[in-house]
Amino acid sequence: MATLYTHYDSNTRRTWVLMAAFFIAVIFLGWAFSWIFNNSIILYVAVFLSIAMNVGSYYYSDKLVLKMTGAHEASEKEYRELHTLVENLAITAGLPKPKVFVMKETAPNAFATGRNKEHAVVAVTEGLLTLLERTELEGVIAHELSHIGNRDMLVSTIAVTLVGFVTLLSDFFLRWSLFGGGGGDRDGRIQIIMTLVGVVLAILAPLVALLIQLAISRKREFLADASGALLTRYPEGLASALSKIGKYSAEMKRANHATAHLFLANPFGSKKERGIHRWFMTHPPVSERISALRGER
Numbered sequence: 001m002a003t004l005y006t007h008y009d010s011n012t013r014r015t016w017v018l019m020a021a022f023f024i025a026v027i028f029l030g031w032a033f034s035w036i037f038n039n040s041i042i043l044y045v046a047v048f049l050s051i052a053m054n055v056g057s058y059y060y061s062d063k064l065v066l067k068m069t070g071a072h073e074a075s076e077k078e079y080r081e082l083h084t085l086v087e088n089l090a091i092t093a094g095l096p097k098p099k100v101f102v103m104k105e106t107a108p109n110a111f112a113t114g115r116n117k118e119h120a121v122v123a124v125t126e127g128l129l130t131l132l133e134r135t136e137l138e139g140v141i142a143h144e145l146s147h148i149g150n151r152d153m154l155v156s157t158i159a160v161t162l163v164g165f166v167t168l169l170s171d172f173f174l175r176w177s178l179f180g181g182g183g184g185d186r187d188g189r190i191q192i193i194m195t196l197v198g199v200v201l202a203i204l205a206p207l208v209a210l211l212i213q214l215a216i217s218r219k220r221e222f223l224a225d226a227s228g229a230l231l232t233r234y235p236e237g238l239a240s241a242l243s244k245i246g247k248y249s250a251e252m253k254r255a256n257h258a259t260a261h262l263f264l265a266n267p268f269g270s271k272k273e274r275g276i277h278r279w280f281m282t283h284p285p286v287s288e289r290i291s292a293l294r295g296e297r
Helices: 004-037 041-069 080-093 126-131 134-149 152-178 188-232 235-246 275-280 286-293
Strands: 099-103 110-113 121-125
Touching (some): 004 188, 126 235, 152 188, 188 235
Parallel strands (some): 099 121
Antiparallel strands (some): 110 121
């Protein structure tokens, strides 16, 4: 029978399998585009721009996220119980106490950000504090601390870097082909076939890269659920919290696709978990997460 421990191990393995597949796909794509036009500058320029862009976002992502979500630092006087809860769980997890922020949102949600455990932030909405009981809030905070302990921000940044690489490379290839760059001395028919193949790769590659990124994000959510439950030794706390949050269908006022993957639950509301939306979700369905926590899957 599956347990939290087996879910923890399996989701760790699956995440790194996805990451390995992602790296292989990116290397292949870069090689394919360079070979089609017989010009390695396409690969070098794309790698340089992607790395430069994402290294910058890694170091300043926490400030950008806090500004985009409208979060403000929670004073210890006004939010004493929240600070105490975060501090106690951080000690249990062997982590430095992260900064605590609050968002003026009625939708119940939370997120963690920061480039490492020494520069981490945990943010919750006012709606979450109003809706949940203490054991449920502990489950949520433990989940967010698990993201910090599991270094999910680093994994997420790597995934974003790879998506950025694929998108830049695809865009560069399409522009290059439109302006007739490279391969002018090759056989005409071969050149046409290779160009058509390259265009198809350029169109499909960003979509495939995005789907892999979303799959990684969903696996990290399962992993953080399991890690958080192991931290509190009370899986029902987080399961009950997710059950309440899942019934809240309205989206957050500052819902944004750029930060959606950071949140505990889909910031666009539970209605986005149906139909074709499931393919592009940054989170697994709440019902599946609850089932995993309760040992029902």
